[in-house]
Amino acid sequence: MTASTRDALAQVPGVASERDAATRDFVFNHTMLRVKDARASLDFYTRVLGFTLVRKVDFAEAKFSLFFLVLVDDDSDIPDDDAGRKQWLARQRGVLELTHNHGTEDQDGPVYHDGNSDPRGFGHLCVSVPDVVVACARFETLGVDFQKRLTDGRMRSLAFIKDPDGYWVEIIQPTPLD
């Protein structure tokens, strides 16, 4: 049964009766996705969605690089030094970590699995926008691939676009559509 009040949610099977004080200051910090072509993914997440690249860490011997991005309107409080950035990043909610294994960008076709066909698992990321109609019109102009346009299917208030690896990014707005 849909639960939407504080009391009803507390009764959902599995939900802890109270929060363990040992989890205080825990932060759901990031989600990591592997990407085939770092340049294409950075272009998508920074230019199309407005993310800021906060750190890039290379592991030359193991042949991979990590990219940490955040989506914030004001990046002026991000420290300038790497140690400061690392600590700042670890205290943020909603960081996106992209892992690039060097050389995958030269392979033919898709390299990674989006999780939405067998074997399924991961489903999608979601970006909330002030106006989903305006945002989707801009994505069309930019040539972004859609998995589901606003006009597709029954849920007319949300869309799914695809990042360069085919990972789905849901687009919603907080308020009901007019």
Add this chain to the structure above:
Amino acid sequence: MTASTRDALAQVPGVASERDAATRDFVFNHTMLRVKDARASLDFYTRVLGFTLVRKVDFAEAKFSLFFLVLVDDDSDIPDDDAGRKQWLARQRGVLELTHNHGTEDQDGPVYHDGNSDPRGFGHLCVSVPDVVVACARFETLGVDFQKRLTDGRMRSLAFIKDPDGYWVEIIQPTPLD
């Protein structure tokens, strides 16, 4: 090359030269994972990691339920009504959405793919904690499965635990280990 200053990061191939004003107020809202057994997953994310269940939405005809969780120390500003909760949620960073397809909990063995064996894609979630040694000792006491203990491998400052579906959850702390 590792890039860690504002100027060096701006030069990384693919990074947009400036942020498009059209992306203002965009929020990286959530990550969605499918879970086999909602009760087991809610227990893990609320009791072990301290998440709060903010909404549960059932789709009886399509036979699935969605669970939206946040990890916040103060949940007193979460509205009590469902419409308010929905709007509040959509403005948050770092929401975890779990999708439960009804009946999967009765299947034998794992139902979903964690993304870390072929076909790879999604990698992990990450929770930042004030003290990674203390947090991992508590996880051991609670009988949580580990993918990588602090003492495994070369990276002694981070661990990976596994949620009930086997999805990896990295555990880090913001400051360097003593």
